[in-house]
Amino acid sequence: MRPRRGSEVQFTTNERRAYRRNFGFGVANGAMLMLGDTLINPSLVLALFVSQLSNSNLLIGLVPALSVGVWFLPQLVAAALVAGKERQLPYAVWASVVRALAVAALGVIGFVIGDSSPSTLLLCFFICYSLYNLAAGFANVPMVDVSARVVPPNRRGFYFGQRSFWGGILGFLAGFVIQRILSRSAQFPENFSILFFASFFVLALGAVAAALMIEPKASGQRPKVSLLDALRDAPRLLTNLHFRRFLTFRSFLSMSAIADPFFVVYAQHELGAPVSIVGFYIAAIAVTQFASNLFWSPLADRFGNRLVLQLAALMRMTIPVVALALPPLFRWGPLATRLPGGNSAIYYTFGLVFAIYGFALSGQNLANMTYVLDIAPDDERAAYVGLINTFLGVVAFVPVIGGTLVDAFGFQFLFLIAFLITLIGVLASGALHEPRVASTVNLFSRQTILLRARRVRG
Numbered sequence: 213m214r215p216r217r218g219s220e221v222q223f224t225t226n227e228r229r230a231y232r233r234n235f236g237f238g239v240a241n242g243a244m245l246m247l248g249d250t251l252i253n254p255s256l257v258l259a260l261f262v263s264q265l266s267n268s269n270l271l272i273g274l275v276p277a278l279s280v281g282v283w284f285l286p287q288l289v290a291a292a293l294v295a296g297k298e299r300q301l302p303y304a305v306w307a308s309v310v311r312a313l314a315v316a317a318l319g320v321i322g323f324v325i326g327d328s329s330p331s332t333l334l335l336c337f338f339i340c341y342s343l344y345n346l347a348a349g350f351a352n353v354p355m356v357d358v359s360a361r362v363v364p365p366n367r368r369g370f371y372f373g374q375r376s377f378w379g380g381i382l383g384f385l386a387g388f389v390i391q392r393i394l395s396r397s398a399q400f401p402e403n404f405s406i407l408f409f410a411s412f413f414v415l416a417l418g419a420v421a422a423a424l425m426i427e428p429k430a431s432g433q434r435p436k437v438s439l440l441d442a443l444r445d446a447p448r449l450l451t452n453l454h455f456r457r458f459l460t461f462r463s464f465l466s467m468s469a470i471a472d473p474f475f476v477v478y479a480q481h482e483l484g485a486p487v488s489i490v491g492f493y494i495a496a497i498a499v500t501q502f503a504s505n506l507f508w509s510p511l512a513d514r515f516g517n518r519l520v521l522q523l524a525a526l527m528r529m530t531i532p533v534v535a536l537a538l539p540p541l542f543r544w545g546p547l548a549t550r551l552p553g554g555n556s557a558i559y560y561t562f563g564l565v566f567a568i569y570g571f572a573l574s575g576q577n578l579a580n581m582t583y584v585l586d587i588a589p590d591d592e593r594a595a596y597v598g599l600i601n602t603f604l605g606v607v608a609f610v611p612v613i614g615g616t617l618v619d620a621f622g623f624q625f626l627f628l629i630a631f632l633i634t635l636i637g638v639l640a641s642g643a644l645h646e647p648r649v650a651s652t653v654n655l656f657s658r659q660t661i662l663l664r665a666r667r668v669r670g
Contacts, residue, residue: 230426234362237421239374241355244418245308246379250386250498251411252315254279256490256566257390258341259473260480261404264487265330265337269474273615274338276473277608280466282342283349284605290353291598300354301427307351308419314344316412322405333401349601356597360585361428366513368582373509376574380502382414384495391491446599454587454645459600461644462580464637465525466607470614471630475535475565478623483539485559496563497570504574517579517586518646524575525641527568529634532627535565586647 252258254276262272294300318340325333363371389410393403450456476493479485512520542558588596617626 240421242375243378247382248411248415250383255472265334269615269618273611280608281605282345284601286350287598287601290350304351304355305423307347311347312415319405319408322401369512373505377505383498387495395488457643461640468634470610483559493566496567500570501574504571508575516646517583518644520579522641524572527572532631
């Protein structure tokens with residue numbers, strides 16, 4: 213690739229052919245990974261799976277904590293291991309293979325143990341799921357770096373948007389498959405094992421797609437660093453003011469997930485929703501994820517990733533509000549007598565929580581990835597990605613605290629805490645820097661908030 217005016221890139225014939233191949237297989241890889249994760253969604257499918265084996269809200273909260281925390285934790289190790297390597301794609305491919313095999317093991321164990329020993333099945337689940345997320349997290353660092361080298365900066369928003377778009381379409385269709393499989397509740401845990409095998413199949417396809425990409429040689433000679441060197445270098449990376457502010461914002465946004473696994477448990481235990489409703493909720497997430505990419509991708513390319521992060525955080529803040537407001541609204545006398553569908557109307561309408569979640573998550577996934585690529589120096593990109601994800605891996609265990617709060621104070625109190633944490637994150641987004649677009653909107657800068665306050669007073 214040769215630079216041209218502005219942020220455009222001029223390709224030779226061979227480079228254009230390689231770019232198209234990498235773009236296609238890169239999008240296919242992302243879509244398959246999204247579908248594989250959807251089939252075993254930690255906050256919906258797996259939270260219900262654990263709730264069938266245990267009454268512990270702490271263990272239910274541990275599921276999404278593992279899905280994010282354990283996924284993040286190995287990334288500093290991965291960054292140290294792949295730094296200085298001429299080829300990083302093989303690391304991503306082999307880690308993806310381990311990831312697929314871990315979820316296949318879950319399917320086998322579910323059929324072998326069945327419902328004869330819930331405690332043994334629960335222990336095996338947490339072991340396999342931890343391995344699954346360790347492998348997925350390890351694969352992420354080299355895959356992000358390869359993606360940054362095969363896709364020019366002005367096309368990254370479109371590239372990651374396409375991965376989410378097609379993954380969302382497949383996830384939407386998967387929602388109805390999940391609903392049908394889980395409706396056979398008498399066949400627990402075999403019904404969940406079928407989902408584990410389906411996830412294994414598509415994750416294996418994702419690993420094949422990654423293996424078919426053509427990795428260009430890294431520009432410049434990047435020195436190999438050890439894990440100890442990476443840890444010692446962390447304070448220097450934190451001297452980057454823009455990176456520190458982004459890390460603060462991401463920390464609060466990650467902590468807002470404290471209530472995520474309990475929305476579906478609340479729908480089942482408090483609203484009377486059947487287990488199969490999880491398929492409807494997943495379809496709601498998927499359809500808003502892929503539809504919202506038509507909004508998020510051009511917004512990121514035109515106005516930058518900061519605005520996407522701010523709008524996504526604002527939407528995230530409305531989720532606990534909707535969860536708190538819907539049940540009392542449906543029990544209100546004048547409305548309750550006029551609603552069609554009887555008792556089922558409330559838990560189907562509760563799907564609005566997950567629709568908003570899908571819309572916000574799509575924007576977060578797109579901008580979180582590309583924002584780090586924008587602010588990190590090219591030769592230190594893997595180190596920045598590894599550091600931020602390792603730090604957030606610790607923060608990600610807050611849903612475990614959420615389970616304790618549910619036991620002590622109830623679901624409504626937990627949803628209120630989630631709202632307050634997200635509000636702090638929204639305000640912290642005002643300090644973010646926009647590295648790509650010179651003049652763009654900053655919704656929550658201090659100056660903007662003060663100006664709005666003056667207008668209200670005036």
